[in-house]
Amino acid sequence: MFHHVVSYRRSLVLILCTILFLETQADSDICKICTCNSLTTRINCARRNLLSIPQPIPTNVEYLYLFGNNISTIKEGVFTGLSNLKTVDLSYNKISRIEKEMFQGLHSLEELDLYENNISTIKEGTFTGLSNLKELSLDSNKISRIEKEMFQGLHNLEKLDLRWNNISTIKEGLFTGLSNLKTLGLRNNKISRIEKEMFQGLHNLEKLSLSFNKISRIEKEMFQGLHNLEIFYLENNNLMKCGCHLPAFVKYIKKVYNRTVAVSGTCQEGSGKRIPILDYSQCQNYSLFQRNLQCQTCSGIKCNE
Numbered sequence: 001m002f003h004h005v006v007s008y009r010r011s012l013v014l015i016l017c018t019i020l021f022l023e024t025q026a027d028s029d030i031c032k033i034c035t036c037n038s039l040t041t042r043i044n045c046a047r048r049n050l051l052s053i054p055q056p057i058p059t060n061v062e063y064l065y066l067f068g069n070n071i072s073t074i075k076e077g078v079f080t081g082l083s084n085l086k087t088v089d090l091s092y093n094k095i096s097r098i099e100k101e102m103f104q105g106l107h108s109l110e111e112l113d114l115y116e117n118n119i120s121t122i123k124e125g126t127f128t129g130l131s132n133l134k135e136l137s138l139d140s141n142k143i144s145r146i147e148k149e150m151f152q153g154l155h156n157l158e159k160l161d162l163r164w165n166n167i168s169t170i171k172e173g174l175f176t177g178l179s180n181l182k183t184l185g186l187r188n189n190k191i192s193r194i195e196k197e198m199f200q201g202l203h204n205l206e207k208l209s210l211s212f213n214k215i216s217r218i219e220k221e222m223f224q225g226l227h228n229l230e231i232f233y234l235e236n237n238n239l240m241k242c243g244c245h246l247p248a249f250v251k252y253i254k255k256v257y258n259r260t261v262a263v264s265g266t267c268q269e270g271s272g273k274r275i276p277i278l279d280y281s282q283c284q285n286y287s288l289f290q291r292n293l294q295c296q297t298c299s300g301i302k303c304n305e
Contacts, residue, residue: 091117
C-alpha cells in the first residue's frame with residue numbers, strides 16, 4: 001500500500017513537471033521567433049515574414065503585434081484563452097477572410113487593427129463579445145458589404161475606421177448602439193446615398209468623414225441626434241446638389257450650443273456652378289429648417305416639411 005502511494009505521488013509530480021516544462025518551452029519557442037518582455041505580457045511578432053500566427057500564445061499576453069507579415073488566414077481558436085489581451089495589431093498582412101467568433105472571449109480587448117489587408121467580407125457576429133473594444137480599424141481593405149448587426153454590442157467603441165474600401169450602401173441601423181462613438185471614417189468608398197436616420201443614436205459623434213464617395217444629396221434626417229458633431233468632411237462627392245439642411249444644421253448648432261461645426265466640401269447649384277457647401281445663397285430663411293432640426297436633433301421627433 002505504501003509503495004502504491006509513493007508511486008502515485010511520483011507520477012503526479014512527474015506529470016506536473018512535464019506540463020510546466022511544455023508551457024515554458026512553448027513560451028520560449030514563440031519568444032525565439034518574436035520579441036517578448038520578461039513577463040510575456042507584450043509580444044512583438046512584427047515584420048518577420050510569418051505565414052501564420054505562432055502557437056501557442058502565453059495566456060497572460062496583453063499586447064500582441066503581428067503587423068507587416070504574410071498571414072493570409074487565421075485558424076479558429078488561435079486567440080482562445082487570451083482573456084487579458086488588450087491590443088491586437090494584424091495590419092499590413094494578406095488576410096482575406098474573418099471567421100465568425102474568431103475573437104470570441106477577448107473581453108479585455110480595447111484595440112483591434114486589421115487595416116491594409118484583403119478582407120472582402122465580414123460575417124455577422126465576428127465582433128460579438130468585444131464589449132470593451134474602443135478602436136476598430138478596418139480601413140484599406142476590400143469590404144463591399146456590411147451586415148446590419150455587424151457592430152452590435154460594441155457599446156464602448158470610440159473610433160471606427162472603414163475608409164478606403166468598396167462599400168456602396170450602408171443599411172439603416174448599422175450603427176445603432178454605438179452610443180460612445182466619437183470618430184467614424186467612411187472616406188474613399190462608393191457610397192451613393194445616405195439613408196434617413198443612418199447615424200441615429202450617435203449622440204457623441206465628433207468627427208464624420210464621407211469625402212471621396214458618390215453622394216448626390218443630403219437628407220435632413222441625417223443629422224438627427226448629431227448635436228456633438230465638430231468636423232464633417234464631404235469634399236469630392238458626386239455632383240452633390242446644394243440644399244438648406246446642412247447650412248441650417250450648422251447655424252442651429254452655433255445658436256443653441258455656441259459651437260462651430262467645421263464642414264469641408266462643395267455643392268452644385270441649379271446653374272451647375274460649384275460653391276462651398278455652407279454658402280448656399282438661396283438658403284436665407286432658416287426658420288422652417290431650424291424648427292425641423294431642433295425637433296430632430298434634440299428630441300428625435302419627426303417633423304413635417
